Amino acid sequence: MPYRHLTDLSISDVAFFAWAKTIEELFVDSAEAMLSYGLGNLDSLRKKKIISVKLTEKTIEMLLFAYLQEIVFYKDAKQLLLKARKPVISKKGDFFYLDGKLKGEKIDFKRHSLELDIKAVTLQNFKVEKKENWQARVVLDV
Amino acid sequence: MSIKKDIKKISDVTWEVPKGYQDGMLVPAMVYATEKLIDSMEEGVLRQIANVATLPGILKKAICMPDGHSGYGFPIGGVAVMDPEEGVISPGGIGFDINCGMRLVLTDLTYSQVKPKINLLVNKLFNKIPAGLGRPGFIKISQKEFRRLTEKGARWCVEKGFGCEDDLLKTEERGCFADADSAFVSKKAIERGCKQVGTLGSGNHYLEIQVIKPENIIDKNLAEKFGFTVPNQVAVMFHCGSRGFGHQIGTDYLQSFLKVMEPKYGLKIRDRELASAPFRSKDGQSYYKAMRCAVNMAFANRQIILHKIREVFSEVFKASPEKLGIRQLYDVSHNTAKIEVHEIDGKERKVLVHRKGATRAFPPGSFDLPPLYRDCGQPVIIGGSMETGSYLLAGSKSGADAFFTTAHGSGRVMSRKKARGLFQGRDIQKKLLKKGILVSAASYPALAEEAGAAYKDIDEVVKATKLAGISKPVLKLIPVGNIKG
Numbered sequence: 071m072p073y074r075h076l077t078d079l080s081i082s083d084v085a086f087f088a089w090a091k092t093i094e095e096l097f098v099d100s101a102e103a104m105l106s107y108g109l110g111n112l113d114s115l116r117k118k119k120i121i122s123v124k125l126t127e128k129t130i131e132m133l134l135f136a137y138l139q140e141i142v143f144y145k146d147a148k149q150l151l152l153k154a155r156k157p158v159i160s161k162k163g164d165f166f167y168l169d170g171k172l173k174g175e176k177i178d179f180k181r182h183s184l185e186l187d188i189k190a191v192t193l194q195n196f197k198v199e200k201k202e203n204w205q206a207r208v209v210l211d212v
Numbered sequence: 213m214s215i216k217k218d219i220k221k222i223s224d225v226t227w228e229v230p231k232g233y234q235d236g237m238l239v240p241a242m243v244y245a246t247e248k249l250i251d252s253m254e255e256g257v258l259r260q261i262a263n264v265a266t267l268p269g270i271l272k273k274a275i276c277m278p279d280g281h282s283g284y285g286f287p288i289g290g291v292a293v294m295d296p297e298e299g300v301i302s303p304g305g306i307g308f309d310i311n312c313g314m315r316l317v318l319t320d321l322t323y324s325q326v327k328p329k330i331n332l333l334v335n336k337l338f339n340k341i342p343a344g345l346g347r348p349g350f351i352k353i354s355q356k357e358f359r360r361l362t363e364k365g366a367r368w369c370v371e372k373g374f375g376c377e378d379d380l381l382k383t384e385e386r387g388c389f390a391d392a393d394s395a396f397v398s399k400k401a402i403e404r405g406c407k408q409v410g411t412l413g414s415g416n417h418y419l420e421i422q423v424i425k426p427e428n429i430i431d432k433n434l435a436e437k438f439g440f441t442v443p444n445q446v447a448v449m450f451h452c453g454s455r456g457f458g459h460q461i462g463t464d465y466l467q468s469f470l471k472v473m474e475p476k477y478g479l480k481i482r483d484r485e486l487a488s489a490p491f492r493s494k495d496g497q498s499y500y501k502a503m504r505c506a507v508n509m510a511f512a513n514r515q516i517i518l519h520k521i522r523e524v525f526s527e528v529f530k531a532s533p534e535k536l537g538i539r540q541l542y543d544v545s546h547n548t549a550k551i552e553v554h555e556i557d558g559k560e561r562k563v564l565v566h567r568k569g570a571t572r573a574f575p576p577g578s579f580d581l582p583p584l585y586r587d588c589g590q591p592v593i594i595g596g597s598m599e600t601g602s603y604l605l606a607g608s609k610s611g612a613d614a615f616f617t618t619a620h621g622s623g624r625v626m627s628r629k630k631a632r633g634l635f636q637g638r639d640i641q642k643k644l645l646k647k648g649i650l651v652s653a654a655s656y657p658a659l660a661e662e663a664g665a666a667y668k669d670i671d672e673v674v675k676a677t678k679l680a681g682i683s684k685p686v687l688k689l690i691p692v693g694n695i696k697g
Contacts, residue, residue, distance in 0.1 A: 077629040078629075078630065081281055081625070082282070084628050139463055149348070185655050187413065187697065189459045190308050211284070
């Protein structure tokens with residue numbers, strides 16, 4: 071589990087710290103860290119539905135922000151809970167590009183152990199950086 | 213370095229972060245709090261309110277309410293009044309749950325009538341009012357119709373038969389902020405919000421059945437004017453907002469403001485969550501019009517919930533809502549930005565008031581109030597934790613210094629994760645039942661996070677608002693049934 075929930079970063083909301091060897095893996099870990107707040111039994115999620123995601127942003131931070139926000143959007147708009155498949159991330163000129171797929175299914179009130187409703191990804195203390203590994207710190211609005 | 217050593221005590225309930233505390237502060241920052249509350253306030257709150265004082269166009273002072281706790285950019289409990297011509301509008305100064313607010317509903321029922329049916333009431337309310345993650349509302353409308361709803365607010369609901377004119381009269385701005393324009397709202401926001409009308413949501417959102425015991429009436433005269441005339445009268449209070457719709461609008465404009473703020477307007481901010489645009493600019497006005505759609509969606513959301521409350525009480529007591537005396541006392545937002553007239557340096561001026569986790573509290577005589585309440589001052593609804601109760605207050609003439617604004621709730625003192633580690637949802641449910649409070653929750657972990665100990669002492673918050681003269685306590689409401697998302 072390459073992430074941990076942070077206890078005291080935000081008093082009103084929830085936060086996580088994720089890390090990975092590659093930026094692509096960091097995106098996958100971050101998506102799972104976020105999902106773990108909403109879904110108590112992650113293993114219960116079946117991969118019945120595939121969603122394609124294409125994003126362009128000026129910074130890698132805002133790319134992760136937009137990526138996670140996309141997952142929040144599908145939860146509300148389509149009642150989909152989604153896990154990430156490793157995306158392709160590239161940089162051309164001044165922009166970062168993401169091409170990826172999310173897999174999951176509609177919320178099943180019988181099978182899924184639903185916990186918190188993540189309403190937004192925030193920029194409060196938001197950080198993506200490369201040290202020994204890639205790492206991200208994210209506060210989620212609940 | 214601790215900011216607390218730099219704050220100046222002005223009175224027993226007012227504290228100042230001086231203008232020179234950090235570079236760029238255009239005005240001082242003021243905190244309303246008792247000594248006990250200021251001691252327990254996170255340093256981050258004081259830093260955030262000092263950051264707010266750097267926003268272009270801010271007038272007089274940045275203000276933090278007694279229930280202040282750290283938020284995104286602005287603290288929750290933050291108030292900033294801007295010059296609309298020179299100043300900025302900031303989504304972070306309104307909150308992402310735009311028009312998160314409180315509605316208080318009165319009944320003619322007494323606790324002795326409700327007590328034998330409390331299980332049935334709580335269960336039916338829990339089943340009829342979707343709460344928690346992923347539960348859609350019963351209103352099935354097209355995206356086009358939803359756009360209409362966001363422009364008409366609670367009036368849309370009344371026109372469809374989900375309420376009456378009296379409900380609108382007793383809602384801030386009669387349940388509709390004018391000049392809302394859904395052309396400035398993204399398709400994504402529409403898709404997120406369309407299925408959420410009439411849903412409570414999760415987090416700190418709740419619906420409570422409450423009792424007003426004679427010993428908890430603080431101002432008998434005002435209590436009677438607001439409709440509390442029978443001992444142990446029962447009321448219903450609920451707290452929710454614009455759901456994913458408001459959040460998507462907040463996120464959309466946060467992202468777009470970050471892109472244009474510096475290159476287009478030369479605005480530099482201390483925190484990305486304070487992203488802003490000049491109020492009169494095209495970007496500022498686009499957000500303002502979209503934000504007002506979210507305000508209206510939240511009014512409609514609470515209106516539909518009121519309709520469901522009427523249905524449930526009617527079913528359980530086998531009588532019409534009119535016969536049960538179910539009527540709205542008031543609905544007021546605590547996350548908005550509005551143009552209001554306030555006195556600035558002895559002159560009345562139109563200003564843009566940001567209130568984030570802060571409640572408008574207009575004084576007696578305000579023409580914006582329904583005639584019924586014009587002599588009383590605006591009803592102010594302050595929700596407490598599910599263990600401690602809530603308050604009804606009234607706006608006061610002495611609140612001018614705070615731009616007629618007061619607190620909105622208890623304010624957290626413990627993080628959600630920590631509360632989850634310390635408490636068990638099921639234990640809390642059992643403990644509350646012993647105290648006579650029946651709780652039904654969509655998620656036990658989420659219930660643990662809302663434990664009473666995770667919040668400030670609401671009595672102390674209300675005491676601070678009274679001592680500061682920003683609102684006047686009328687009565688305390690004690691929960692007997694609670695629904696949590």
